[in-house]
Amino acid sequence: MWQNQARSNTSPLVEQRLGTLISNLAEVQAEMARIQNRLMPFDRTFFAPQNLDAFVQSYWCHWYPHCPIVDPLAFDVNSIPLPLLLGIFLTGAVFSPCPHTTSTARDHFDLAEEFIFRNPDFTTVIDGASIGSPAGQYSPVGFHALQAAFSIAVLQTFEGSSSARRRIRTYRYTDIITVTRTLSLPSKHNDASYTQCSLSATSDYALARQGEYQVR
DSSP states (O other), X not given: XXXXXXXOOOOHHHHHHHHHHHHHHHHHHHHHHHHHSOOOOOOGGGSOHHHHHHHHHHIIIIITTTOOOXXXXXXXXXXXXXXXXXXXXXXXXXXXXXHHHHHHHHHTHHHHXXXXXXXXXXXXXXXXXXXXXXSOOOOXXXXXXXXHHHHHXXXXXXXXXXXXXXXXXXXXXXXXXXXXXXXXXXXXXXXXXXXXXXXXXXXXXXXXXXXXXXXX
């Protein structure tokens, strides 16, 4: 049984969302066992509020400075899509000084990958591209799904098994590029008004920051 050593300050809503995440992961685990006759590791107790607190903090401290693709000012643990929350959770866990924590996080990479790439917000964009939908249909929902997919792809590339790395190179990055193009992200560019701090309203500042993270 996983032992949590810190008390959690998370809200009942966060606990509810973690419960939903656990249920979703259990469904994916069961489906993969049926399809591939393979039971992926899944420790429900790992996804505890105490660990969420610690791993999210670890993410901002250790990973965000090197890969700033998620806006910390827009981050809200109460509303962030679960696939992206899972990507942040596991990324932060990898930087834990506890070997057991990092090992447990790696055990969940394959399950997280399946969950994230099966996310309807991600597959809808893929399906739209496959039937010839025009590029340029940006949506925040699709963008969050892309952030989640990229996060788990990076984890698998640097910390995953050899088979996972091969799967990411062969299949997953192709999907990521497809979604990136469908959301018209390659055409995004920095707005000079953001760098000049000449924005006139809080909403303008938020939109400018959103555009900045799309460029990244």
